[in-house]
Amino acid sequence: MTTAELTRSLSLRxxxxxxxxxxxxxxxxALALLAPAQVPESARFAVDALIHIxxxxAVSVAVAAFARASGLDHQIGRAFSGNAAQAILLAAAFGALSPFCSCGVVPIIAGLLGAGVPLAPVMAFWLASPLMDPEMFILMLPVMGLEFTVAKMVAAFSIGAVSGFATHxxxxxxxxxxxxxxQLTKSCGCSGTSALKNEKIVWAFWKxxxxxxxxxxxxxxTGLFLLKWLALAFVIESLMVSYVPADKIATYLGGGEWWTVPAAILVGVPSYLNGYAAIPLVGGLMDLxxxxxxxxxxxxxxxxxxIPASMAVFALVRGGVFTWYLxxxxxGSLAAAYGFTLYLAISA
Incomplete structure (x- = not known):
């Protein structure tokens, strides 16, 4: 085998x-060359994060697979494809109450879009879902207080609803x-509203x-798709945690200067602290x-x-939709923060 043939074979593999x-x-x-000590740290961080999530x-993938196998995805699609305003408000409310995190909701979103659900209610659900759920609401109450917790719940629904109408x-x-x-449209085997079949749901699909x-x-x-993207995301996050500790940066976000909110958003953008891990951190910083x-x-x-949520979205949708999502x-973060500031000033 010639060198050219060997090179071509290697390239194909x-x-x-x-x-x-x-x-x-x-x-x-790159880490092995530049920072060898970071290799086991990043590997351990990524594995621990994957085990945690x-x-x-598993639940979200199972739900998506069940919806596909039973035909439930088409019925959900029909429910979210009726009156636009009603579908968007319903999706935002359901998202604010659903127990899925920003990454766990991805297979559900893929199933909804594949079933032909319009993008507007899907966007409303997608943005509201990671911001609040019943368990998070209960955990936030003793740490953040009722006022802050309710503000976050209202923000979750509002961001979802406004985003849905804007998308519409x-x-x-x-x-x-x-x-x-x-590639995802092809794997779904469907496109557009033609996927919204009026078929009977087969609950006992295993028969x-x-x-x-x-x-x-x-x-x-879906499982392999999420695994590879989340693995990469958590590896990148491990580098952020090691070299740009979010808690140290967030310490400088106290006070009432005009740049405090934009700076908090810039810190929050890459940080995977959207769920329960953010509650004690932000609660402690607010106490300080x-x-x-x-x-x-x-x-x-x-x-x-x-980063994990954004990478999952990037892998799922086209560039224009991804940019719009960001x-x-x-x-939405900016509007919610300034709206909360206005509320506190009025109620003071």
Whole structure:
């Protein structure tokens, strides 16, 4: 075999390897050269993070696979595809009450978009879901107080609803005609509203061989898809934690200066502290003088635009939808924080 043939064969083999796994390998190769001590730290961090989120992802993947195999996704799609205003408000409310985190909701979103659900209610659900759930509400009460907790719940619903209506207006104007990436649209085997079939839900799907195969295929595809992207995201996050500690940066976000809220959003954007881990951190910082509005901005921005969540969104939808998602998250964080500031000033 000539050198050219060997090079071509090697290139073909490398081409078959998923680019995300290659990226992870390159990150660890760079660390091995530049910071060898960080290699086991990053590996341990990523594995621990994946283990922590595994139960939530397993449930969400199972739900998505069940919806696909039973035909439930089409019925959900029909429920979210009726009156636009009603569907958006329902999606925002359901998102604010659902127990899914920003990453765990991804397979549900993929199933909804694949079933032909319009982007507007999906966006409303997507943005509201990671910001609040019943368990988080209960845990926040003793740490943050009723006022702050209710403000975050209202912000979750409001951001979802406003984002849904804004998306609806853009879609009516011709934007975002195809949200899913091409490979995901193909794997779903459907596109657009043609997927909204009026078929009967088969709850006992395991009795049908084709539906069992559909369940297994959907679970395997979605699970591997999330695993690779979250693995890369957590490896990157491990570097942030090691070299840019969020708690030390957030310490400087106290006071009432004009830049406090934007700075809190910039800190919250890459940080995966949107859920329960953010509660004691932000609560402690507020006790030390951090402005409540900055704390709210930090938690909301982290919930919507954290690196793991953003990478999952990036892998799922086209570039225009991804950019719009980030813009809605940032603007929503800013609006919620300043709205909370105005409320505190009026009620003082």
């Amino acid at each position: 490398i081409g078959r390897i998923d680019r995300v796994w290659i990226a992870i390998a390159l990150v660890f190769a 595994a139960p939530y992802l 207006m853009l879609v009516k104007g011709g934007a975002f005609s195809d949200a899913l990436r091409p 049908d061989r084709e539906r069992r195969a559909a369940f297994g295929g959907e679970a395997r595809t 003088g951090m402005a409540p509005a900055a704390g709210l901005a930090f938690m909301i921005a982290g919930g919507i635009t954290s 813009a809605l998250g940032l603007l």
